[in-house]
Amino acid sequence: MSDEKLTPQSENFSEWYNQIVLRADLADYAPVRGCMVVKPYGWALWENIQQALDKRFKATGHVNAAFPLFIPMSFLEKEKEHVEGFSPELAVVTVGGGETLEEPLVVRPTSETIIGYMYSKWIRSYRDLPILINQWGNVVRWEMRTRLFLRTLEFYWQEGHTAHATREEAIEETMRMLDTYYRFAIEEAAVPVIPGRKSQTEKFAGAEMSMTIEAMMRDTKALQSGTSHFLGQNFARAFDIRFLDQNNELQYAWTTSWGLSTRFIGAIIMTHGDDQGLILPPRLAPIQVVIVPIYRDDAERSLVMPVVDRLEQELREAFRVHVDRRDGVTPGFKFNDWEMRGVPLRLEVGPKDVEKNSVALARRDRPGKAGKSFVSQEGLTQTIADTLKDIHQSLLDRAIAFRDSHIHDVKDYEELKQVVEGGWAFAWWCGSAACEAKVKEDTKATTRCIPLDQPGGAGRCVVCGEPATEKVYFARAY
Amino acid sequence: MSDEKLTPQSENFSEWYNQIVLRADLADYAPVRGCMVVKPYGWALWENIQQALDKRFKATGHVNAAFPLFIPMSFLEKEKEHVEGFSPELAVVTVGGGETLEEPLVVRPTSETIIGYMYSKWIRSYRDLPILINQWGNVVRWEMRTRLFLRTLEFYWQEGHTAHATREEAIEETMRMLDTYYRFAIEEAAVPVIPGRKSQTEKFAGAEMSMTIEAMMRDTKALQSGTSHFLGQNFARAFDIRFLDQNNELQYAWTTSWGLSTRFIGAIIMTHGDDQGLILPPRLAPIQVVIVPIYRDDAERSLVMPVVDRLEQELREAFRVHVDRRDGVTPGFKFNDWEMRGVPLRLEVGPKDVEKNSVALARRDRPGKAGKSFVSQEGLTQTIADTLKDIHQSLLDRAIAFRDSHIHDVKDYEELKQVVEGGWAFAWWCGSAACEAKVKEDTKATTRCIPLDQPGGAGRCVVCGEPATEKVYFARAY
Numbered sequence: 043m044s045d046e047k048l049t050p051q052s053e054n055f056s057e058w059y060n061q062i063v064l065r066a067d068l069a070d071y072a073p074v075r076g077c078m079v080v081k082p083y084g085w086a087l088w089e090n091i092q093q094a095l096d097k098r099f100k101a102t103g104h105v106n107a108a109f110p111l112f113i114p115m116s117f118l119e120k121e122k123e124h125v126e127g128f129s130p131e132l133a134v135v136t137v138g139g140g141e142t143l144e145e146p147l148v149v150r151p152t153s154e155t156i157i158g159y160m161y162s163k164w165i166r167s168y169r170d171l172p173i174l175i176n177q178w179g180n181v182v183r184w185e186m187r188t189r190l191f192l193r194t195l196e197f198y199w200q201e202g203h204t205a206h207a208t209r210e211e212a213i214e215e216t217m218r219m220l221d222t223y224y225r226f227a228i229e230e231a232a233v234p235v236i237p238g239r240k241s242q243t244e245k246f247a248g249a250e251m252s253m254t255i256e257a258m259m260r261d262t263k264a265l266q267s268g269t270s271h272f273l274g275q276n277f278a279r280a281f282d283i284r285f286l287d288q289n290n291e292l293q294y295a296w297t298t299s300w301g302l303s304t305r306f307i308g309a310i311i312m313t314h315g316d317d318q319g320l321i322l323p324p325r326l327a328p329i330q331v332v333i334v335p336i337y338r339d340d341a342e343r344s345l346v347m348p349v350v351d352r353l354e355q356e357l358r359e360a361f362r363v364h365v366d367r368r369d370g371v372t373p374g375f376k377f378n379d380w381e382m383r384g385v386p387l388r389l390e391v392g393p394k395d396v397e398k399n400s401v402a403l404a405r406r407d408r409p410g411k412a413g414k415s416f417v418s419q420e421g422l423t424q425t426i427a428d429t430l431k432d433i434h435q436s437l438l439d440r441a442i443a444f445r446d447s448h449i450h451d452v453k454d455y456e457e458l459k460q461v462v463e464g465g466w467a468f469a470w471w472c473g474s475a476a477c478e479a480k481v482k483e484d485t486k487a488t489t490r491c492i493p494l495d496q497p498g499g500a501g502r503c504v505v506c507g508e509p510a511t512e513k514v515y516f517a518r519a520y
Numbered sequence: 521m522s523d524e525k526l527t528p529q530s531e532n533f534s535e536w537y538n539q540i541v542l543r544a545d546l547a548d549y550a551p552v553r554g555c556m557v558v559k560p561y562g563w564a565l566w567e568n569i570q571q572a573l574d575k576r577f578k579a580t581g582h583v584n585a586a587f588p589l590f591i592p593m594s595f596l597e598k599e600k601e602h603v604e605g606f607s608p609e610l611a612v613v614t615v616g617g618g619e620t621l622e623e624p625l626v627v628r629p630t631s632e633t634i635i636g637y638m639y640s641k642w643i644r645s646y647r648d649l650p651i652l653i654n655q656w657g658n659v660v661r662w663e664m665r666t667r668l669f670l671r672t673l674e675f676y677w678q679e680g681h682t683a684h685a686t687r688e689e690a691i692e693e694t695m696r697m698l699d700t701y702y703r704f705a706i707e708e709a710a711v712p713v714i715p716g717r718k719s720q721t722e723k724f725a726g727a728e729m730s731m732t733i734e735a736m737m738r739d740t741k742a743l744q745s746g747t748s749h750f751l752g753q754n755f756a757r758a759f760d761i762r763f764l765d766q767n768n769e770l771q772y773a774w775t776t777s778w779g780l781s782t783r784f785i786g787a788i789i790m791t792h793g794d795d796q797g798l799i800l801p802p803r804l805a806p807i808q809v810v811i812v813p814i815y816r817d818d819a820e821r822s823l824v825m826p827v828v829d830r831l832e833q834e835l836r837e838a839f840r841v842h843v844d845r846r847d848g849v850t851p852g853f854k855f856n857d858w859e860m861r862g863v864p865l866r867l868e869v870g871p872k873d874v875e876k877n878s879v880a881l882a883r884r885d886r887p888g889k890a891g892k893s894f895v896s897q898e899g900l901t902q903t904i905a906d907t908l909k910d911i912h913q914s915l916l917d918r919a920i921a922f923r924d925s926h927i928h929d930v931k932d933y934e935e936l937k938q939v940v941e942g943g944w945a946f947a948w949w950c951g952s953a954a955c956e957a958k959v960k961e962d963t964k965a966t967t968r969c970i971p972l973d974q975p976g977g978a979g980r981c982v983v984c985g986e987p988a989t990e991k992v993y994f995a996r997a998y
């Protein structure tokens with residue numbers, strides 16, 4: 043970490059983001075254009091995201107597996123919308139073992155096709171359904187404009203792929219996984235996402251219906267943070283995924299897919315971070331509590347360190363704890379460093395604390411004196427557990443307040459155009475792609491989602507004035 | 521699972537292996553030549569291997585990170601031996617986003633080069649050392665003859681990459697990770713590997729010294745199960761990984777790399793399996809205890825199932841438990857099925873067991889009556905914990921006995937030639953590549969390792985009769 047100040051969010055949000063990713067040691071640029079190196083601190087955050095999600099997937103009956111990285115080009119071509127959506131973004135292997143391949147292999151941009159092929163081999167009867175498989179892995183999409191975590195050529199994610207006997211079950215699964223993402227975002231990441239449906243224009247290439255969770259970043263832009271797709275029978279027809287039903291008749295299966303990626307790290311950074319750096323939600327933070335010993339000389343040091351060692355032992359039973367034992371840097375430098383890295387709670391132990399059997403706690407979410415308190419070493423585990431819980435809640439409350447104060451119900455098109463300059467517009471929309479396209483052209487804002495939570499009733503499309511039955515969020519997006 | 525019998529090991533070991541992988545539902549063939557699909561049961565086994573290793577890596581101070589899948593072709597060319605070793609096996613991306621790339625990208629066969637490049641950016645001073653990073657991921661090597669798990673185009677592994685200030689520290693790390701693999705193999709997988717050094721011919725392309733753990737399969741062939749390489753300053757020179765030492769002088773770093781892959785699943789299968797199927801070591805088995813309810817009618821069913829449910833609740837606190845609730849298949853079918861899948865312990869509950877407050881336990885490692893016992897439901901958690909521990913030990917003992925009875929100290933070349941037909945030959949070797957090559961040509965056996973455990977003293981090379989100071993294992997290998 044250097045001593046230079048971060049560019050403030052208000053000055054240049056994009057620059058603030060780039061600096062924070064590098065200086066908080068989350069990731070670095072790779073020597074291949076558009077690729078990233080996820081550094082240990084960033085990867086530890088991703089591992090915590092993985093564990094939290096994986097637990098939820100397994101609790102809902104899913105199992106993990108691994109499908110190949112390479113997909114024959116011909117597979118992608120079997121689903122028309124799918125290949126149209128992905129072909130501009132493909133990385134293609136044409137040479138293997140020194141020879142030109144007869145059929146080029148695509149480095150998977152997503153795995154519906156190859157998994158569909160395997161499911162058609164595995165599924166024979168209704169007894170084989172549902173199949174509920176998830177995969178953790180890497181995928182590649184040849185993006186032209188890239189940003190660390192937000193949009194990279196290679197990224198890390200999970201992709202769930204399920205097959206069902208009925209349309210209803212598949213839709214139920216689609217909604218269950220949307221809800222899983224929603225709860226994960228709120229309960230683990232304190233990111234108050236809005237769940238809803240994508241428009242036909244914005245849906246996944248090959249899906250019948252795409253559901254999404256959309257988050258508002260601190261520059262008010264939207265970030266699609268996870269998606270759950272009902273694929274209908276599109277891939278089942280393309281890959282001949284059929285089963286004998288209870289009446290011994292051959293039926294096409296109904297499939298879903300759903301994914302959440304390292305992009306979510308971008309959502310965390312831009313939902314909670316401030317001008318001092320990153321702020322990590324306590325349940326996902328690689329370090330939940332950092333202990334900084336405070337001493338001026340060897341005498342104080344020998345007073346303080348035994349207490350620090352004892353507290354470390356005690357606290358590591360319940361929390362992810364790190365003691366900053368660095369010599370040759372001041373406590374002030376250490377404070378700034380851990381603030382930059384977003385550790386939710388700092389614990390200071392100095393000679394006076396030793397004397398009083400206390401410690402100082404400093405909350406990352408409340409800078410300066412407001413977030414500092416002096417508490418007893420007795421019952422410290424409980425105090426910290428309560429404080430971390432409170433930090434989670436306060437991050438969530440703050441993000442909700444920010445989001446809600448930047449969402450505006452708009453009455454007419456003029457208001458919409460103004461609102462999307464610095465917020466989201468919530469408006470009646472007739473559902474036509476033409477109206478969507480006009481908004482995009484005029485304002486760069488797109489439909490983010492038709493939220494599950496609808497006011498009911500009916501209105502007039504904010505663009506064309508035709509009758510509308512649903513309201514939608516328009517916003518500029520990452 | 522079909523009812524057909526497995527091909528016995530003694531009849532066709534290779535066919536036995538292929539059948540078991542498919543029928544125990546570990547993996548399937550992918551539609552791309554040489555690639556595999558790791559099915560949920562196989563992936564759960566790999567996840568347990570990952571967790572066991574990851575814990576050991578973290579306990580020895582390592583952290584995880586993620587480096588790109590794509591490596592510029594020019595990077596590989598920077599280390600002469602490295603590119604010679606890997607270039608015949610490369611998969612190459614030549615097209616991205618619809619355009620031909622200026623510089624082709626290699627799909628990583630291993631990551632020394634790209635990680636070396638990043639380390640040269642990150643390392644400035646001796647204070648930045650050591651760097652101790654591990655990566656879990658997929659790699660691609662364009663193999664011509666493939667076998668599920670043993671040799672596939674794409675495989676899954678971990679690769680550790682470390683950089684140190686001194687030669688001694690790097691060698692220490694190399695040996696520490698060898699020891700980590702050794703302990704993991706013995707303590708978690710019950711695979712009695714032999715740790716040792718690879719010959720110059722057999723070492724990793726670009727390494728100064730390669731260490732290995734070698735296991736004997738039940739057909740007596742050797743399987744290299746994990747490797748730890750001391751890379752000297754080879755990659756530091758190729759990628760300019762330099763640091764200012766304590767005297768403010770620029771020095772090249774010393775690096776290591778070490779890896780263990782999904783190949784290890786092959787080692788587990790071929791170390792423990794028998795003619796009934798897979799036998800999984802208890803500490804890694806996805807299902808440690810399978811409960812099979814036994815009943816002939818609804819009355820018995822309603823007697824048995826509440827006890828099964830209660831035991832499941834109780835046991836899942838301590839073990840990975842699965843209850844086979846399938847209707848329409850006989851208990852006998854279920855027994856065979858779980859034997860095929862290698863579950864270490866089967867627990868049966870029938871009406872008589874309910875009456876007597878007992879259960880029947882059947883050990884997978886001892887087929888038939890020898891492995892069956894009737895135990896009280898009281899203290900069942902402890903009984904099972906003890907039994908699983910005993911199964912681990914008995915699998916290990918059996919594998920050691922098998923291994924040791926198939927290793928022969930050979931006195932002359934004639935004996936060596938005979939021994940490697942059905943075992944390993946342990947012999948004095950002068951260290952020359954010519955003698956190694958002669959053995960390989962005459963017998964297909966290669967030097968597997970120069971074990972750490974040496975008899976001391978000196979002898980005469982079993983091939984050429986020249987003086988020799990070390991003994992080596994010669995064996996045919998996977």
Ligand SMILES: [Zn+2]
Nearest residue numbers: 472477503506
């Ligand atoms: Zn309209």
Ligand SMILES: [Zn+2]
Nearest residue numbers: 950955981984
């Ligand atoms: Zn010789």
